[in-house]
Amino acid sequence: MTDHQDVALDWMSGEDDEPHVPVDLRPDVPHPARMYDYYLGGKDNFPADREAAEQVVSLGPLVRISARANRSFLRRSVQYLAEQGITQFLDIGTGIPTAGNTHEVAQQVLPEARVAYVDNDPIVLVHGRALLTGSSTGIVNVVQGDLRDPKSVLSDPAVRAVIDFDRPVALLLYAVLHFIDEVDDPSGIVRTLLDALPSGSYLALSHGTADFLTPEEADRGPAVYRGATAQLTMRSKEQVARFFDGLELAEPGLVTAPLWRPDEDPQDTDRQVAIWAGVGRKP
Ligand SMILES: C[S@@+](CC[C@H](N)C(=O)[O-])C[C@H]1O[C@@H](n2cnc3c(N)ncnc32)[C@H](O)[C@@H]1O
Known part of the structure; x- marks a missing residue:
């Protein structure tokens, strides 16, 4: 992706009648979504993202x-979650589309599965909506929204067009809560979202941790993100476990990501992965 192409991109919409609003993609500032895309081997990133990611x-x-x-x-x-019969997914902090997006995985199990994708980075919206062009808008929507304002996410018409809040929903917060600072009350945000969901709903989340690092190593990642559009806050297992307060944790509980119901022998160590992962059910 060249700077020229990207800055020239207009807002792309799933709805033809929406106005085209130019998007400032801020190619000179590292964006966590584009850095993550670079880690995964994607091409949707700029030199500033690559430099910070490196x-x-x-x-x-x-x-x-x-x-x-x-x-x-x-x-x-x-x-x-789809195997548990969940047909509705609210995926906040979606990221730039890559292989195996939520709707693709869920619809392989349940073709009627519906997904509302929410991200606050315009580039995610551009790519997300491009991906969905020609596919089933209204079953899968891509929405600009901020996790720090959960009430606006819950009341967004494009979210409500996809999600029926009277039926169980899976709230997906993968690798996004570590971009929410304590001053923004991440526990309160999760509680507000879960309070809006009926019994039988689920929370699935993953979260970066410094539990396996030395104190000196622990500050290096956040130090790089200090120049990015969102700051990084690593949390301990105990802190991440609190997001599941009041929920029933599915087996095997809160574990490092490769150890959560692996489908092959996990090869990577806790230290290499450094991500807590879990799924909980609202009773
Ligand atoms: C590391 S990516 C994770 C992508 C995907 N969830 C995954 O796990 O593969 C983090 C995403 O969270 C988004 N993000 C960060 N802060 C956010 C916020 N306050 N509200 C909504 N999205 C946010 C970023 O734009 C980025 O797309």
Whole structure:
């Protein structure tokens, strides 16, 4: 992707009658979504994203291994949720589309599965909507929204067009809560979202941790993200476990991502992956 092409991109909409609003993609500032795309081997990133991402890659834990382990957890957990009969998914902090997106995984199990994707980064919206062109708008919607404002996410008409909040929903918060600072009350955000969901709903989340790093190593990743559009806050297992308060944790509980219902022998170590992952059910 060249700077020229990207800055020239207009807002792409799933609805033909929506106005085309130019998007400032801020190619000179690292965006976590584009850095993550780079870790996964994608092409939707700019030099500033690649430079910041390379700094993180050079630090350890092995962030590429970590990103792939996270995507693999997404696939296994969405499949698990669909197998539990969940047909509605609210996926906040979607990321730039890559292989095995939530709707593709869920619809393999349940073709009627509906997904509302929400992200606050315009580039995710551009790519998300491009991906969905010609596919089933209204069953899968891509919405610009901010996790720090959960009430607006819940009341967004494009979210409500896809999700019926009277029926169980899987709330997906993969690798996004670590971009929410304590001052923004991440526990309160999760509670607000879960309060809007009926019994039988689920929360699936993954979260970066420094539990396996030395204190010095632990600050290096957040230091790089200080120049990006969102800051990184690693959390301990105990802190991540609190997001599941009041929920019934599905087996095997809160574990590092490769250990959550693996479909092959996990090869990567906790230190390489450094991501807590779990799925909980609202009783
Ligand atoms: C590391 S990516 C994770 C992508 C995907 N969920 C996954 O696990 O593969 C984090 C995503 O969260 C988004 N994000 C960060 N802060 C956000 C916020 N406050 N509201 C909504 N999305 C946010 C970023 O734009 C990025 O797309």
